[in-house]
Amino acid sequence: MNNIIVFCETDNGKLCDVSLELLTKGRALAETLKCDLEALLIGHNVENLANELYSYGAKTVHLADDPQLEFFRTLPYAAITISLFKEEKPQIALFGATSVGRDLAPRVSSALHSGLTADCTSLEIGDHQDNKGNKWDNLLYQIRPAFGGNIIATIVNPEHRPQMATVREGVMRKEALATPVDGSIKRIDTSKVLMDTDFAVSIIERHIKEKKIDIKGAQIVVAGGYGVGSKENFKLIFDLAKVLGAEVGASRAAVDAGFTDHERQIGQTGVTVRPKLFISVGISGQIQHTAGMDQSSMIISINNDPNAPIHQIADYSIIGDLNEVLPKMIASYKKHSK
Amino acid sequence: MKEFIMNKKLKIVVLAKQVPDTRHVGKDAMTPEGTVNRAALPAIFNPEDMNALEQALRIKDKTQAEVILLTMGPGRAADIIREGLFRGADGGVLLTDRKFAGADTLATSYALSQAVKKINPDIILAGRQAIDGDTAQVGPQVAEKLNIPQVTYAEEILDIQEDKLTIKRRLERGIEVVSSPMPLLITVHATAAPCRPRHAKQVMKYKSARTASENAIPEASYFLPLEGNEHLKIAEWGVQEIGGDENGFGMAGSPTKVKKVENIVFQAKEAKKLTASDSDIDSLIVELISNHTIG
Numbered sequence: 001m002n003n004i005i006v007f008c009e010t011d012n013g014k015l016c017d018v019s020l021e022l023l024t025k026g027r028a029l030a031e032t033l034k035c036d037l038e039a040l041l042i043g044h045n046v047e048n049l050a051n052e053l054y055s056y057g058a059k060t061v062h063l064a065d066d067p068q069l070e071f072f073r074t075l076p077y078a079a080i081t082i083s084l085f086k087e088e089k090p091q092i093a094l095f096g097a098t099s100v101g102r103d104l105a106p107r108v109s110s111a112l113h114s115g116l117t118a119d120c121t122s123l124e125i126g127d128h129q130d131n132k133g134n135k136w137d138n139l140l141y142q143i144r145p146a147f148g149g150n151i152i153a154t155i156v157n158p159e160h161r162p163q164m165a166t167v168r169e170g171v172m173r174k175e176a177l178a179t180p181v182d183g184s185i186k187r188i189d190t191s192k193v194l195m196d197t198d199f200a201v202s203i204i205e206r207h208i209k210e211k212k213i214d215i216k217g218a219q220i221v222v223a224g225g226y227g228v229g230s231k232e233n234f235k236l237i238f239d240l241a242k243v244l245g246a247e248v249g250a251s252r253a254a255v256d257a258g259f260t261d262h263e264r265q266i267g268q269t270g271v272t273v274r275p276k277l278f279i280s281v282g283i284s285g286q287i288q289h290t291a292g293m294d295q296s297s298m299i300i301s302i303n304n305d306p307n308a309p310i311h312q313i314a315d316y317s318i319i320g321d322l323n324e325v326l327p328k329m330i331a332s333y334k335k336h337s338k
Numbered sequence: 339m340k341e342f343i344m345n346k347k348l349k350i351v352v353l354a355k356q357v358p359d360t361r362h363v364g365k366d367a368m369t370p371e372g373t374v375n376r377a378a379l380p381a382i383f384n385p386e387d388m389n390a391l392e393q394a395l396r397i398k399d400k401t402q403a404e405v406i407l408l409t410m411g412p413g414r415a416a417d418i419i420r421e422g423l424f425r426g427a428d429g430g431v432l433l434t435d436r437k438f439a440g441a442d443t444l445a446t447s448y449a450l451s452q453a454v455k456k457i458n459p460d461i462i463l464a465g466r467q468a469i470d471g472d473t474a475q476v477g478p479q480v481a482e483k484l485n486i487p488q489v490t491y492a493e494e495i496l497d498i499q500e501d502k503l504t505i506k507r508r509l510e511r512g513i514e515v516v517s518s519p520m521p522l523l524i525t526v527h528a529t530a531a532p533c534r535p536r537h538a539k540q541v542m543k544y545k546s547a548r549t550a551s552e553n554a555i556p557e558a559s560y561f562l563p564l565e566g567n568e569h570l571k572i573a574e575w576g577v578q579e580i581g582g583d584e585n586g587f588g589m590a591g592s593p594t595k596v597k598k599v600e601n602i603v604f605q606a607k608e609a610k611k612l613t614a615s616d617s618d619i620d621s622l623i624v625e626l627i628s629n630h631t632i633g
Contacts, residue, residue: 074478075487099509102474103491106478106479107482109479110447110482114593115592118471121633128597142594146599151601154596154597157594159593201522202517203514206512206513207513208509210511211511316610318618318619319612319614324614325619332623336620336623
């Protein structure tokens with residue numbers, strides 16, 4: 001009771017990254033609140049995914065498995081979620097800000113009259129006092145940009161439960177536990193929850209492409225250049241990207257040198273990106289490359305050449321060896337992130 | 339579910355919002371005190387609501403449906419109802435009341451759903467989300483309050499049969515085609531067809547359209563009188579007109595509260611030089627975490 005429930009989305013029989021990221025965050029929140037982390041898994045033939053959910057810290061996996069639930073449809077998924085939340089009374093419920101989560105979560109929040117904050121970029125636990133002097137402990141701070149990204153707002157739901165939030169993929173990091181928790185499955189009897197009217201909308205066709213590398217949609221990009229030196233060294237770029245929940249990019253010189261795939265090339269002959277944060281590693285900063293990234297909101301350049309042109313467009317320049325800087329950044333991030 | 343009769347005229351409500359144009363934020367968008375300077379931002383018809391209006395007008399082209407715009411906001415939001423009339427809508431309702439102030443998405447959805455009940459349409463169309471909040475919550479919440487199906491992320495209404503619609507949805511990595519009975523609520527994605535421009539005949543017909551409040555200002559005497567020109571009346575509804583639980587509206591009906599608002603400070607583009615030392619890298623990471631650049 002009063003635990004944290006993460007709605008876990010699947011895609012082609014696999015758990016979506018965003019759900020694993022939410023479980024990682026949910027685990028940290030549960031630790032602060034001294035409650036349990038639980039997962040809600042809806043689909044067909046998805047029971048085998050429970051083990052992966054345990055390795056992300058879910059103590060209980062609420063499972064609704066039914067052939068009619070193979071693909072997401074609002075009404076049956078909402079009916080199951082609403083019924084579960086009424087029974088379990090979670091204090092916090094998290095959803096991916098995907099086309100599924102952004103369709104489902106508001107429907108659920110309306111039915112339960114609980115507040116919902118969309119596209120949070122940060123979730124924290126803290127206290128709150130309103131202007132009448134009422135005080136609450138341990139509320140979920142739902143932090144999100146608003147007004148076209150010009151302000152950052154912290155939202156709380158003092159009086160209604162669950163406190164609901166959606167988070168986009170790639171915003172939070174995902175990290176499995178070294179030892180999975182000893183979890184168990186709790187089956188939801190769908191025949192008791194679903195009614196014929198829940199299947200009013202039918203899916204006639206679906207054409208969904210396989211997931212590909214999506215540098216354009218990434219909020220954070222870590223890109224490496226020729227200065228990275230070797231394919232082995234390039235693994236460091238992937239390591240940093242992984243802990244930050246970032247996508248990996250590369251300059252043309254790095255792609256030509258065979259350090260990584262062409263799909264990751266940024267610049268005039270590659271893709272153009274405008275992430276919130278661009279970390280440039282071992283890239284000199286030729287105009288052909290910077291044309292594809294200079295609109296990034298924030299740029300950090302890491303290069304041991306103090307005269308590299310990349311430093312001129314950077315907000316932060318680190319003059320140093322990437323083999324030293326990147327591991328330090330990873331260690332520092334792991335230490336300070338909540 | 340309501341019985342749909344073939345030869346009955348369909349009624350469509352388009353939910354629209356007047357929003358500050360956050361896509362073109364200039365230097366004066368923030369006051370020196372750091373608050374949002376709304377006056378410096380033009381108020382526009384929310385872009386995806388415009389896509390929704392086009393889908394409604396296409397159904398009207400095929401079936402002679404009646405298209406009614408519904409918006410909630412201050413008096414000046416009547417501008418977007420006029421904009422809709424100029425492009426082919428048949429009528430509009432402005433929901434305005436001090437009691438609606440401070441509403442979050444849930445309280446907004448409650449007010450809208452009460453007004454929709456009063457209009458009793460077969461189809462409700464809305465933009466997927468508004469550019470001032472990007473929440474995409476109001477559509478699904480209105481559908482839930484009306485206890486009707488929702489189809490989100492619609493790109494095109496492919497077909498309209500006797501009792502159901504066939505709709506193409508645009509998802510992250512592909513499309514889905516669904517069919518749904520009426521009544522239903524559809525939210526329209528930005529990839530849908532753009533809205534048709536104003537039509538000269540409609541502009542001539544509706545240029546004097548106004549709400550009762552707008553009619554009360556002295557300058558209104560220059561326009562055609564509202565008496566005897568029913569089509570020029572933009573309905574103005576408040577809590578009184580739509581009924582419902584008074585505690586469900588505005589601040590009182592909003593479970594979410596804004597605890598704090600911080601402005602993003604745009605710094606001059608001058609690089610901070612750092613070294614590879616532990617302390618330099620640590621302070622950079624701490625700064626990035628605290629300003630939410632990394633989560």
